[in-house]
Amino acid sequence: MGEFTIKMPDVGEGVAEAELVEWLVKVGDPVREDMTVAAVMTDKATVEIPTPVSGTVIWLGGEIGDTIAVRAPLIRIETEGDGNDVAAPQPVTEPAKTEEQKPEHAAPIRTPEKPATPVASTTAAPSPRPSPEMDKPLASPSVRLLARDSGIDLRQIRGTGPAGRILREDVEHFLAHGKEAPPAQQGLAKRTSKEEIKLTGLRRRIAEKMTLSASRIPHITYVEEVDVTALEELRATMNGARKADQPKLTLLPFLMRTMVKAVSEQPDLNATFDDDAGVLTRSGAVHVGIATQTPSGLTVPVVRHAEARSIWDCAAEMNRLAEAARSGTATRDELTGSTITISSLGALGGIVSTPVINHPEVAIVGVNKIATRPVWDGAQFVPRKMMNLSSSFDHRIIDGFDAATFVQRLRTLLETPALIFIEG
Missing domain, CATH: 3.30.559.10 (Chloramphenicol acetyltransferase-like domain)
Incomplete structure (x- = not known):
C-alpha cells in the first residue's frame, strides 16, 4: 500500500491561493480515478479538483472556508503500490457559486460569527426524461454529490438554471416527484426552526468588498x-x-x-x-x-x-x-x-x-x-x-x-x- 498526496493546483493568472468551498468526500471514502473530490474558488470561478488515482481517503487538508496555498497538500489517498506527491491534474473550472448547503460528509466546520439568511429559490418542474446526448450534465459538485448519494442519474433531470444547469432544487423536486405531498398544515402555527449558513466563495468575497467600500x-x-x-x-x-x-x-x-x-x-x-x-x-x-x-x-x-x-x-x-x-x-x-x-x-x-x-x-x-x-x-x-x-x-x-x-x-x-x- 502507498500514500498519494494531491496538492492545490496552480490555477493560473498569478493566483497564489484559493478558498476551499466544498468537500465531496470524507475520510474513509473510496475514490476512483478522475472522480471530483473537492471544489475551490479563486476570484470569480469555482475549480473542481479531481483525483488522478483510485484508493481510500485518509486525510483532508482543511475545512470549508479555509484558504489553501498553491502546492499545499489538499488531500491524501491510500492506494495500492507506491505513492507520490503530485498536484491535481487539469482542474475543471465551473461558474462561481455560493455554498448551497454544507455537505453531510464535509470536514467539521466552525460556527460562523454572523449567520446569513438563506434565500428561497423558485423551482420549475424538471422533466424525468433522460438526455442521452449529455455526456456530463452541467451541475455543481454539491448537486452531483446529492444525486450520487440519492442514486439518481443527472441525465434524467432537466436543469432549470442558466444554460440548462441542474440546481439542487431540481434534484430535490425529482426526488419528490410522484410521491404523495405532505399534508398541508392546518391553521396558524409557530415556526421555531433556525439555519446557519457559513459565507464562503463568491458570497464571502462580495461581503468583504462591500465592507471595504462602506468602511473606507x-x-x-x-x-x-x-x-x-x-x-x-x-x-x-x-x-x-x-x-x-x-x-x-x-x-x-x-x-x-x-x-x-x-x-x-x-x-x-x-x-x-x-x-x-x-x-x-x-x-x-x-x-x-x-x-x-x-x-x-x-x-x-x-x-x-x-x-x-x-x-x-x-x-x-x-x-x-x-x-x-x-x-x-x-x-x-x-x-x-x-x-x-x-x-x-x-x-x-x-x-x-x-x-x-x-x-x-x-x-x-x-x-x-x-x-x-x-x-x-x-x-x-x-x-x-x-x-x-x-x-x-x-x-x-x-x-x-x-x-x-x-x-x-x-x-x-x-x-x-x-x-x-x-x-x-
Whole structure:
C-alpha cells in the first residue's frame, strides 16, 4: 500500500491561493480515478479538483472556508503500490457559486460569527426524461454529490438554471416527484426552526468588498429624476431599424455613452483612489463596470474603452460580458479594472436606491425603473416616461456641487438624446 498526496493546483493568472468551498468526500471514502473530490474558488470561478488515482481517503487538508496555498497538500489517498506527491491534474473550472448547503460528509466546520439568511429559490418542474446526448450534465459538485448519494442519474433531470444547469432544487423536486405531498398544515402555527449558513466563495468575497467600500469610502448619494420620453422613442426607433447582426438596445448603452461625455468634462469622476498612498489616478480610458446579478451573486464585468465604442458596440459588448458572467466563463481581466460603474436593477429598480461605490472607484451611477407619470408642462398634465438616477460619490474626492453638476449633465444628455451623438 502507498500514500498519494494531491496538492492545490496552480490555477493560473498569478493566483497564489484559493478558498476551499466544498468537500465531496470524507475520510474513509473510496475514490476512483478522475472522480471530483473537492471544489475551490479563486476570484470569480469555482475549480473542481479531481483525483488522478483510485484508493481510500485518509486525510483532508482543511475545512470549508479555509484558504489553501498553491502546492499545499489538499488531500491524501491510500492506494495500492507506491505513492507520490503530485498536484491535481487539469482542474475543471465551473461558474462561481455560493455554498448551497454544507455537505453531510464535509470536514467539521466552525460556527460562523454572523449567520446569513438563506434565500428561497423558485423551482420549475424538471422533466424525468433522460438526455442521452449529455455526456456530463452541467451541475455543481454539491448537486452531483446529492444525486450520487440519492442514486439518481443527472441525465434524467432537466436543469432549470442558466444554460440548462441542474440546481439542487431540481434534484430535490425529482426526488419528490410522484410521491404523495405532505399534508398541508392546518391553521396558524409557530415556526421555531433556525439555519446557519457559513459565507464562503463568491458570497464571502462580495461581503468583504462591500465592507471595504462602506468602511473606507464616505458616500454621498444624489438623486435626480430624468424625463426619458424622447430617449425611449429614439431607442424604439433604433431597435425597429436595427440590422440582423445588431443587438437589441436597452437604456444602458445610451447611459454609457452619456457618461463618457460627462466624465470628459469632469475627469475626477472617472478615477480610482489609493487610500493608503493618498493618490487619485484619473483615467483617460473609460472602463465602465456593469453590476450584474448572476446565479452565484453580484459580479461587475467591465466594458473597456467605452469612449471608443458606438452605441451598438457598447450594447454588444455588454451582452457578451453579462452572458459570460452569468455562465461563469468570464476571465479575470473581464471582471476587473473598471474606472466607473453602473448599477441597474431594471424593472425592479424601485424609486430610489443608495448604490455602494465599487472600491477603489469614486463614483457609481444607479438606474431606477422607468415609470409613466403625469408631468405639468405649464398648461396641463401630460404623461411622460420618468426615471430616477441615484448616484453615489466618494466625498473625499467629489464635493456635493461637483456630484450635482455631473448628474445634471447626465440628465441634460439623456433628456436631449441627439446630443449624445454629437462629437466634441
